[in-house]
Structures are given as C-alpha cells and as structure tokens.
Amino acid sequence: MSQLNVITSPDRATMGRAAATHARGLLEKILAAQPRARVIFACAPSQDEFLENFVAQARNLDWSRVTVFHMDEYVGLAATHPASFRNYLRAHLLQHLTPGEFHSIGGDAADAAAECRRYAALLDAAPIDLICLGIGENGHIAFNDPPVANFDDPVSAKIVELDHTCRQQQVNDGCYPTLAAVPTHAISLTIPVFRRAKNLSVVVPGPRKAAAARATLRDPIATACPATILRQHPAATLFLDRDSAALLT
DSSP states (O other), X not given: OOOOEXXXXXXXXXXXXXXXXXXXXXXXXXXXXXXXXEEEEOOSGGGHHHHHHHHHHSTTSOGGGEEEEESEEXXXXXXXXXXXXXXXXXXXXXXXXXXXXXXXXXXXXXXXXXXXXXXXXXXXXXXXXXXXXXXXXXXXXXXXXXTTOOTXXXXXXXXXXXXXXXXXXXXXXXXXXXXXXXXXXXXXXXXXXXXHXXXXXXXXXXXXXHHHHHHHHHSOSSTTSGGGGGGGOTTEEEEEOTXXXXXXX
C-alpha cells in the first residue's frame, strides 16, 4: 500500500503555491529542531511554479544554516550553459536566497568519475533533511531512468546514460532544440539518496506527466517506473495538478 500523501490542485499555479507552503513549513520545522538543514532541489521547468512561490515564502528563514545540493548535471556541460542545471538553480533559487553552502555538481569536471565520488562524499557526510523533486515522463527520479535505476545502488552518485524518453523530454520542455543536441550522459544522484532522505516533496505538473503519475501510484514497485519506490517512503508528499492527475480515478 502506498504511503504517498497525494495533493491534487486545479492548476499549476495553485499546485506551486501548495508545494511551496509545504516545503517551507518542513524547512521551518527542521531549522527549529536542529542547527543546520541539508536540502536537495530538482532543476527542471516542472519546478518553476514551485520555486517561484518557495522563494517568496521562504525569504525570512535563516538560510545561513541551510546547505543546498542539486540532483544531477549533464556530463561535459559548463555551469554557464543555458541548459545547465547549475544555471537553472542559480536563476530560480540562488540569486534570491543565499544558503550557507551550495554544493554544485561539476558536470564539466575533467574526471567525471572522480566528481561522482567527491559529490557522493558530500551527500553522505550527514543526513539529507528534505528533497524537493519531480518525476520524469519515463518515471525517473533525478536521472535514474528505467535502464539504469537501482533501488539499492551502492553509491550515492554515478554517471548514467540517458534513455531516449528522457532525452526527448528535454526537447519537449524547451531546454534543447533537437534530440541530437541533448547530452547523452549525466552525473546523477542515485535512488538510495531519496530513500534515505527524511522528507520528500514531489512536484509533478502537466499533461505529459499523467502516465508517469499514474504509474507511480498504481504500477508494481519496480525499476520499470523508478518513481514507484517513493510509495515506500514514510514522509513523502506528491503534488499534482489537474492535468497530471487526469489518469487517476
């Protein structure tokens, strides 16, 4: 049986506000209970409404006590590239709020395998208090597409090859003009990072996510839809809008 708490809103704007209120409340409680908070954010157009509202609602929190991570980055892409996830997070979060620390994934590092080990060590140094994530059209979380997803991955970050559906989503989202332009590999956090995190806030809007939302909630828990593992998390909330919830009855 699913432990996922599901909140459905009539539109993306309402969904974004609801998810932001939820995440802001969680972060406030975390900071009230402990000296520092460690938070991971997704970087994708699906998170636009959430992050816009979150920035507005969370300005008065003590961000000097917050350490921020992100969950993936294309191999070989500079931080200044328009489609870089580091660039996205700076535009949508970091230029508005100033965390005590921001740990970025160096997708353009000379040694991608060493970068995975470096980032995994940072993630593993202390518990992750909150992850704000989305779900891909193929059911991925971070870049754990079905062919590479491993619910019991022994490492916290790894190099992955992106599958066709994942790469096409980047075109559908307007991040790249053609499929050929989309990078083929990325550094991604692995699924155990999500399983170990204390809280998950999952934001999944839009009609192209309806099949993934249904699979997440209804399909067998398996790597064929990696997001199904979220049903086993004890403190996860899934935010949908009317379009992404269209296949649920």
